[in-house]
Amino acid sequence: MRLKLVRENINIDFFSKARIWxxxxxxxxxxxxxxxxxxxxxxxxxxQGGTSIRTQSEVSVDVAAYRSALEPLGLGDVSIxxxxxxxxxxxxxxxxxxxxxxxxxxxxxxxxIQAVQFALGAMLSSQTLLTVExxxxxxxxxxxxxxxxxxxxxxxxxxxxxxxAMPNGTTLDQVDGVExxxxxxxxxxxxxxxxxxxxxxxxxxxxxxxxxxxxxTAILAVTLAVAAILLYIWMRFEWQFAVGAVLALVHDVLLTxxxxxxxxxxxxxAIIAALLTIVGYSINxxxxxxxxxxxxxxxxxxxxxxxxxxxxxxxxxxxTLMTSVTTLLALVSLYVLGGxxxxxxxxxxxxxxxxxxxxxxxxxxxxxxxLGVKRDWSKKDPSAGTRYAHIDN
Numbered sequence: 427m428r429l430k431l432v433r434e435n436i437n438i439d440f441f442s443k444a445r446i447w448x449x450x451x452x453x454x455x456x457x458x459x460x461x462x463x464x465x466x467x468x469x470x471x472x473x474q475g476g477t478s479i480r481t482q483s484e485v486s487v488d489v490a491a492y493r494s495a496l497e498p499l500g501l502g503d504v505s506i507x508x509x510x511x512x513x514x515x516x517x518x519x520x521x522x523x524x525x526x527x528x529x530x531x532x533x534x535x536x537x538x539i540q541a542v543q544f545a546l547g548a549m550l551s552s553q554t555l556l557t558v559e560x561x562x563x564x565x566x567x568x569x570x571x572x573x574x575x576x577x578x579x580x581x582x583x584x585x586x587x588x589x590x591a592m593p594n595g596t597t598l599d600q601v602d603g604v605e606x607x608x609x610x611x612x613x614x615x616x617x618x619x620x621x622x623x624x625x626x627x628x629x630x631x632x633x634x635x636x637x638x639x640x641x642x643t644a645i646l647a648v649t650l651a652v653a654a655i656l657l658y659i660w661m662r663f664e665w666q667f668a669v670g671a672v673l674a675l676v677h678d679v680l681l682t683x684x685x686x687x688x689x690x691x692x693x694x695x696a697i698i699a700a701l702l703t704i705v706g707y708s709i710n711x712x713x714x715x716x717x718x719x720x721x722x723x724x725x726x727x728x729x730x731x732x733x734x735x736x737x738x739x740x741x742x743x744x745x746t747l748m749t750s751v752t753t754l755l756a757l758v759s760l761y762v763l764g765g766x767x768x769x770x771x772x773x774x775x776x777x778x779x780x781x782x783x784x785x786x787x788x789x790x791x792x793x794x795x796x797l798g799v800k801r802d803w804s805k806k807d808p809s810a811g812t813r814y815a816h817i818d819n
Contacts, residue, residue: 436740438800440787441732441795447788451677458684461664467687470694471505472568473641475527477534477631479542480509480520483624487521495549500540503692519647539617539629544598547621554601556590564612575607576600587615591622625752644698648679651702655709663716670793671712674785678708681781682774696771704778707753711786712747718742719791723799731798750783 471478481487487508496504503526514520523542525534547554560568565588569581572590582589605617617714652675658726679701688692718738726734754776761772 436743438736438740438743440736440739441792443555444788444792444795448792451785451789454684455677455680458680458687461684461687465687465690467683467693468690469641470503470692471524471526472694473644474646475631475736476503477525477527477539477629479523479539479626480628481546481624482627482744483519483521483550484517485519485623487519489521489656491549492546494520495545496523496542499538499545501538501542505694526688534631539710541598543619543621544601548596551621551623552594553622554592554594554596555620555622556592556601556605557587557620558590558608558686559615559617560588560608560612561615568608568611571611572604573608579604588784635777640695647698648701648705651705652676652679655705659709659713659716664799666794666797666799667716667720669797670790671709673793674712674782675705675708675789677785677789678704678778678782682778685777686774691773692770694770696768700771700774700778704782706786707779708748708782711749711782712790714745714796715739715742715786715791719794719799732795735795739787739791746783746786747802750779753779776817 427481429518489508490508492506493504496506505524506521507522507524509520509522523546525538525542527534544554558568562585565583568588568724572581572588576592578593578594578596580591582591588608590608592601593606601619605619608614608617614674652672655675656672659671669684682704685691686697715738718741719735722729722734722738722741723731726737731739756778757772757779761769761776764772
């Protein structure tokens, strides 16, 4: 038996309460805009600025364990993602830890970065290592100073300096104390901290200026996408279709931003990608409906515009619902099983699919009904846009 989401020859009057649907949409848009203006968005690191620390370990990345190790530091928004690359070796596990800029600071202080490295190193490693480069005549004195500060430290003398190994369980204050004791014993060329099972190949910071540029670029990307769609629909159909489609897109984008503002879900570049995807999904659904509308306008020249729109939506309803439901099945699975890294993106997509399906029917088509359309494309019609503007309630 074939699955059917919509029965054959269905005949729903989608425009019997057209003004009510538009009123609901208008109220939701006002609430979304109000939430955005009053409490704003919970911007992520991409838009706030912050620091990215790349880690590399022979132990597989456990995002939950990384997050638990960093939570006591109170760093605010911390994003942890495993990096996968076909060129990596089997024992090469890379993660990207992104920390928001701390309040009042242009960039994260070196002490904070050291605390992050120590927290992750203490979780994964059995030893904390201090590599000290100094003059050979000072090595004996520095060895005595290091062991006097921490008796459990194992010191290995090398031609260029010392390697001081401190066992797991050594606190950050103790590591700082050993380093200070060594530096106090004589002139040190350099001191490098490392761990026996994790390294930090790169540390990069994004300042507030760069973050501001990212916000402007994101706004420009969404605006250009909507403008390009307006031009495309105008060229393919009529200006009334273009206005209806763009108003539906503005409706979808504004409500998506509103839900993120209302729930204070982290808003980053991944959500911008979701917005652009939602715009594409919604306009695709709208174009399917509009194609059928244009076809039926030529086929049923004597029918009232409202009847043609109802007929067109009913004829494409099965396709619309099947596409939306199958997409939602995949998205819900990703939301539940995909982990914290992509959850914000997937939530935006789920919301966008639902609201995009709604707007294709109840916003774009209703606007088209209000504006009216030309019925005979073989000649110009000066009254196009006004002849069928009435709505029955």
